[in-house]
Amino acid sequence: MLEIKNLHASINGKEILKGVNLTIQAGEIHAIMGPNGAGKSTLAWVLSGNPAVEVTHGEINFNGKNLLEMSPEDRSREGIFLSFQYPVEIPGVSMVNFMRTAVNEQRKYKNLEPLSAADFLRLMREKKELVEMDNKLTSRSVNEGFSGGEKKRNEIFQMAMLEPKLAILDETDSGLDIDALRIVANGVNKLKRPDNAALVITHYQRLLDYIIPDFVHVFYDGRIVKTGDKNLALELEEKGYDWIKKEVETPIEQ
Amino acid sequence: MEQQYIDFYKEYHTLIKQHSAALMNNFRDAAFEKFERLGFPTSKLENYKYTDMSAPLSIEYGLNINRLQFQINPYDVFKCDVPAIHSYLFFVLNDTFYPVNSTAKQHLPEGVIIESLRTAAETYPQLVEKYLGKLSNEKDDGWIAFNETFAQDGFFMYIPKNVQLSKPVQLINIMRSDVDFMANSHNLIILEEGAKAQLLVCDHTMDHVHFFANRLTEVFAGKNSVYEHYKLENTNVLNTNVSNLLIHQEDSSNVLTNVISLHNGVTRNNIEMLIDGENCESLLCGMVIGDKNQDVDNFTEIVHKKPNSQSRELFKYVLDDTSKGAFAGKIQVAKNAQKTSSFQTNKNILLSKTAKMRTKPQLEIYADDVKCSHGATIGQLDEAAKFYMQSRGISESEARLLLMFAFTADVMDNIRINALKDRMKLLVEKRLRGELSRCEGCMIC
Numbered sequence: 055m056l057e058i059k060n061l062h063a064s065i066n067g068k069e070i071l072k073g074v075n076l077t078i079q080a081g082e083i084h085a086i087m088g089p090n091g092a093g094k095s096t097l098a099w100v101l102s103g104n105p106a107v108e109v110t111h112g113e114i115n116f117n118g119k120n121l122l123e124m125s126p127e128d129r130s131r132e133g134i135f136l137s138f139q140y141p142v143e144i145p146g147v148s149m150v151n152f153m154r155t156a157v158n159e160q161r162k163y164k165n166l167e168p169l170s171a172a173d174f175l176r177l178m179r180e181k182k183e184l185v186e187m188d189n190k191l192t193s194r195s196v197n198e199g200f201s202g203g204e205k206k207r208n209e210i211f212q213m214a215m216l217e218p219k220l221a222i223l224d225e226t227d228s229g230l231d232i233d234a235l236r237i238v239a240n241g242v243n244k245l246k247r248p249d250n251a252a253l254v255i256t257h258y259q260r261l262l263d264y265i266i267p268d269f270v271h272v273f274y275d276g277r278i279v280k281t282g283d284k285n286l287a288l289e290l291e292e293k294g295y296d297w298i299k300k301e302v303e304t305p306i307e308q
Numbered sequence: 309m310e311q312q313y314i315d316f317y318k319e320y321h322t323l324i325k326q327h328s329a330a331l332m333n334n335f336r337d338a339a340f341e342k343f344e345r346l347g348f349p350t351s352k353l354e355n356y357k358y359t360d361m362s363a364p365l366s367i368e369y370g371l372n373i374n375r376l377q378f379q380i381n382p383y384d385v386f387k388c389d390v391p392a393i394h395s396y397l398f399f400v401l402n403d404t405f406y407p408v409n410s411t412a413k414q415h416l417p418e419g420v421i422i423e424s425l426r427t428a429a430e431t432y433p434q435l436v437e438k439y440l441g442k443l444s445n446e447k448d449d450g451w452i453a454f455n456e457t458f459a460q461d462g463f464f465m466y467i468p469k470n471v472q473l474s475k476p477v478q479l480i481n482i483m484r485s486d487v488d489f490m491a492n493s494h495n496l497i498i499l500e501e502g503a504k505a506q507l508l509v510c511d512h513t514m515d516h517v518h519f520f521a522n523r524l525t526e527v528f529a530g531k532n533s534v535y536e537h538y539k540l541e542n543t544n545v546l547n548t549n550v551s552n553l554l555i556h557q558e559d560s561s562n563v564l565t566n567v568i569s570l571h572n573g574v575t576r577n578n579i580e581m582l583i584d585g586e587n588c589e590s591l592l593c594g595m596v597i598g599d600k601n602q603d604v605d606n607f608t609e610i611v612h613k614k615p616n617s618q619s620r621e622l623f624k625y626v627l628d629d630t631s632k633g634a635f636a637g638k639i640q641v642a643k644n645a646q647k648t649s650s651f652q653t654n655k656n657i658l659l660s661k662t663a664k665m666r667t668k669p670q671l672e673i674y675a676d677d678v679k680c681s682h683g684a685t686i687g688q689l690d691e692a693a694k695f696y697m698q699s700r701g702i703s704e705s706e707a708r709l710l711l712m713f714a715f716t717a718d719v720m721d722n723i724r725i726n727a728l729k730d731r732m733k734l735l736v737e738k739r740l741r742g743e744l745s746r747c748e749g750c751m752i753c
């Protein structure tokens with residue numbers, strides 16, 4: 055589904071990603087862990103097409119298409135979804151208007167008629183239940199004045215509305231209380247299908263108790279430096295990153 | 309540039325007076341002398357720094373001092389009565405009040421007078437004399453002096469004590485001419501104690517010639533009165549509009565002014581709210597959507613003369629291409645106007661590198677127990693918000709539109725007539741989409 059080859063990218067001229075290679079097949083869940091500033095969010099930005107990040111080298115293939123040539127909106131319409139580490143507040147744009155515009159633009163791309171008002175509201179209600187989101191939130195401006203946890207829940211709600219093929223969750227668990235974590239993880243699991251995939255960026259093993267990954271990657275200094283199964287997450291939780299850093303910094307020849 | 313008008317007045321003042329009312333002629337010669345002294349305000353004056361009228365003033369305009377009637381009935385051709393807004397509908401064609409349609413007249417509550425100023429001045433001289441020129445005569449402004457020199461007529465509205473209009477009044481200014489044309493009109497609006505009225509003024513042009521409109525409006529809001537003044541400018545690039553709106557508020561009156569420019573050429577709005585009573589509320593809002601060469605300068609002044617009143621001011625501009633905007637917000641609090649609160653906000657978005665915005669707050673506070681603040685920002689569209697929307701599949705153009713629309717939402721929310729608010733939102737959305745934002749059903753603009 056997704057194939058990243060030797061990806062290099064920089065922000066404001068500073069190289070952040072230094073040769074990322076990653077392949078994700080339909081049906082898989084991949085977790086990325088790694089210390090602060092390693093470049094995990096930058097990878098998520100590149101996938102979603104944030105113009106602040108400049109790709110200097112490498113390729114990304116998504117379902118047979120060259121992702122790097124697509125506008126952010128087309129990537130979304132092709133099925134990429136990013137749950138933002140820091141969701142953006144948009145005062146004056148209502149959640150309903152925002153979601154209706156998004157859903158209908160996605161439908162237009164697929165040559166489908168816009169949803170009727172009644173169908174749209176039904177869909178909203180159904181997905182809100184899925185993530186147990188408060189009714190009041192959807193009647194407000196996008197993320198405006200939402201608490202940290204509410205913003206994260208809103209990201210999962212949007213994901214549920216758009217049903218992406220590849221969901222990238224950038225620290226969606228940060229700032230969530232235990233109950234919210236379970237609800238969000240359940241939401242993700244319920245949306246799991248054999249033909250979609252997820253890339254979960256997290257600092258905490260506890261999320262991976264709910265969303266069981268097929269692969270765990272360790273991200274360090276702009277690259278994936280180690281890949282394992284779910285036990286790698288447990289090991290990291292126990293030992294921290296120092297041993298990985300040592301492994302990476304020790305020249306292989308020695 | 310002044311000279312031709314000075315010569316013109318010297319030659320034709322008898323004719324001008326002959327086709328106007330005695331009460332307007334009373335101050336005409338004094339106004340002329342003032343204009344001779346002041347001339348047209350130029351950008352050399354501090355208050356007119358950003359308004360350059362030399363280009364529009366170099367055009368030779370026709371004036372209709374003989375008061376020739378036009379050959380159209382606006383009630384037939386003009387259907388722009390904002391559907392779903394039931395209003396009392398009136399027209400000023402160039403500078404002439406169109407005879408009132410009988411159906412409009414019929415339903416006005418007892419005692420309410422809506423008329424041409426000239427007719428009103430002749431029919432109700434005592435009433436008109438008490439107010440006419442009382443705000444404008446005091447002013448030392450070249451445009452006002454020019455207006456008082458040449459204006460022969462205008463719109464008159466009188467709402468007697470405790471009468472509350474249940475429908476808004478809509479006044480449509482239409483410019484129609486085969487040659488470049490100038491209109492000067494003087495409007496007078498009187499709300500007695502406890503009266504209530506809403507006025508929606510729409511500016512339109514019918515022809516593609518150069519128009520110059522110079523409008524002077526005096527508003528007297530009596531004790532406990534409630535007045536809303538909405539102005540929608542929807543003209544075209546050939547149009548120059550100078551407007552002086554002078555509002556006088558007495559105790560416990562509540563006045564809202566909301567001035568919206570969607571399409572225009574060069575516009576200068578001077579708005580003064582003179583709070584000459586206690587416990588008044590004043591809200592002054594406005595919005596500009598500009599592109600191409602549009603030029604809008606809103607020069608506002610809120611004067612607190614008495615204690616215990618509140619004023620709020622909110623202006624927003626969205627400027628694209630080589631359009632220009634200016635905003636001046638002067639707040640004056642007199643020494644004895646204690647417990648005044650006054651808040652001013654001006655926010656602007658520039659969509660291109662060549663669009664220009666000048667903003668100037670100016671607080672003159674002579675009282676010590678007051679709450680006043682002002683804030684002005686000039687920025688671009690929020691890129692993070694735009695990307696967030698795009699990442700949900702919303703196209704860039706739609707994302708920009710949603711953001712611009714959201715930006716103007718609080719000005720729209722200060723339209724207290726729901727049907728008008730809905731209508732305005734639709735017009736603004738169409739305007740932002742670059743579709744023609746003419747009023748639907750309006751056949752002539």
Ligand SMILES: Nc1ncnc2c1ncn2[C@@H]1O[C@H](COP(=O)(O)OP(=O)(O)OP(=O)(O)O)[C@@H](O)[C@H]1O
Binds near residue numbers: 090095
């Ligand atoms: N606009 C920017 N200008 C300069 N450097 C930037 C900018 N944005 C990010 N960076 C740098 O890029 C590097 C990678 O940041 P990124 O956010 O991808 O890290 P991360 O792995 O997601 O970290 P965390 O776990 O803290 O979220 C950091 O060193 C950061 O300071």
Ligand SMILES: [Mg+2]
Binds near residue numbers: 094095096139224225
């Ligand atoms: Mg991050």
